[in-house]
Amino acid sequence: MTTAPAGDFDYDAHGHGYAVQRRTDPRIAAYVHAALGDARTVVNVGAGAGSYEPDDRYVVAVEPSAVMRAQRPATAVPALDATAERLPFDDDSFDAAMATVSVHQWTDIAQGLRELRRVTRGPVVVLTFDGDALDLLWLAEYVPELITAERRRYPPVETIASLIGSTAEVSAIPVAIDCVDGFTEAYYARPERFLDPRVRASQSAWGFVDDADETRGIKRLEDDLDSGAWDAKYGALRSQPEFVGSLRLIVGRP
Numbered sequence: 206m207t208t209a210p211a212g213d214f215d216y217d218a219h220g221h222g223y224a225v226q227r228r229t230d231p232r233i234a235a236y237v238h239a240a241l242g243d244a245r246t247v248v249n250v251g252a253g254a255g256s257y258e259p260d261d262r263y264v265v266a267v268e269p270s271a272v273m274r275a276q277r278p279a280t281a282v283p284a285l286d287a288t289a290e291r292l293p294f295d296d297d298s299f300d301a302a303m304a305t306v307s308v309h310q311w312t313d314i315a316q317g318l319r320e321l322r323r324v325t326r327g328p329v330v331v332l333t334f335d336g337d338a339l340d341l342l343w344l345a346e347y348v349p350e351l352i353t354a355e356r357r358r359y360p361p362v363e364t365i366a367s368l369i370g371s372t373a374e375v376s377a378i379p380v381a382i383d384c385v386d387g388f389t390e391a392y393y394a395r396p397e398r399f400l401d402p403r404v405r406a407s408q409s410a411w412g413f414v415d416d417a418d419e420t421r422g423i424k425r426l427e428d429d430l431d432s433g434a435w436d437a438k439y440g441a442l443r444s445q446p447e448f449v450g451s452l453r454l455i456v457g458r459p
Contacts, residue, residue, distance in 0.1 A: 227407050229256045230386040233332070233452075236378055237303065240330040240456045244301030250289045250321060251307025255281040256386065257332070258303075265299070267292065289317030294324045301325060305332040306388065308365065309358040310409065318368035322457065329369040329457040332378070334388075335362050338451035342390050343439050344399070347429075348422035351389075354413035362453055370457025378454050379447040393448040396435055400427055 237257050241247060249258050252266035254276040266284035268274050274284045287293050289304070289311045302325040304317075311317040321329045336359035339345065345352045366373035384391035387407055392398040400423060405411045411419060429435040442448070 227254070227256060227387050228385045230381065230384045230391075232381050233257070233378060233384070233386060236376070236454055237305065237330060237332060240328060240454060241301045241303065242328055244299070244327055246298075246300045248292070248294065248299045248302045248321075248324060250292065250302065250304045250317070251310065252277075252284050253307065254278075255284075257305045258282075265294075288312070289320055292320045292324050296323055297326045298324045299326065301327045301330065303330045303332075306334070308333055308360065314360050315364075315368060318365060322369050322459070325459075327458070331365055331369060331455040331457075333362070333365065333453055333455065334359055334451040335453050336451070337361075341450045342393060342448075343396075343442075344389055347426045348414060348418065350414045350418040350422075351410050355410050358410075358413070362455060365455050366457060368457075369455065370459060373455055373457040376454045376456075377449050378452040379449050380452055382444075382446050382448075388452075390448060390450045390452060393450070394442045394445060396426060396430060396439075399423065400430075 234257050238259050241259065241262070244262060246263045247259065248265045248267065250267045252258065252268040253273045255266065255278060258264050258266065258281060260280070264282050266282055267287045267289070268284035269286060269288050271286070274286070277284060285293070290313045302321045304321065308314055308317065308331055334355070336356040339352045339355050362375055366375060380390050380393065382394045387404055389408055389410065392404070398404050405419070426435065
């Protein structure tokens with residue numbers, strides 16, 4: 206029997222390799238962990254392979270994809286098979302909650318965010334991307350279809366903030382030049398990485414782009430790298446220590 210994916214992307218079919226390409230970047234992790242405050246118990250929803258989970262607190266992980274659960278390291282806690290929209294916990298069960306780059310994949314984003322708030326006594330920490338800022342990355346010039354698809358997926362930052370707390374703070378998070386978490390903006394200074402299909406396979410956005418559009422855009426990028434056209438226009442990024450694009454940290458408090 207085939208089971209339908211829990212969200213908008215089928216990680217059981219396409220989630221292989223995420224643990225290799227999408228590793229915890231320590232600088233981004235520092236922002237996430239600081240936002241958790243002094244919480245001792247944390248629920249991580251849409252936990253995937255375990256990126257950004259703190260190792261100095263009691264963590265309960267929730268992940269509906271078996272393929273993603275199987276990629277969790279031996280040092281991580283096992284993940285419960287459940288979805289954000291129906292968390293199997295009592296009200297106020299945890300000191301804090303976190304969801305890192307997963308809310309846009311939930312079937313009912315508003316319900317999932319309300320559930321995060323329901324089961325949490327303290328801060329709800331959401332790491333996500335601002336759809337209105339996605340075109341700050343030069344990749345928009347090569348594959349505009351990817352930006353269009355992603356904008357449809359990401360809920361407005363203001364909507365997330367309104368659902369996770371009576372007050373909320375939104376911060377733009379800089380991405381380091383050697384970021385090891387392989388989302389698209391991680392390679393702002395390393396355009397050649399997009400030529401690797403393994404890199405693109407670990408970025409769910411490409412799953413919403415037609416094969417022909419992907420092939421066309423990547424071929425154009427490859428040609429511009431070979432000719433020097435990319436470096437003529439964007440080469441300064443190769444030595445830019447950080448890129449402030451669409452990555453956002455939203456912290457809601459009761």
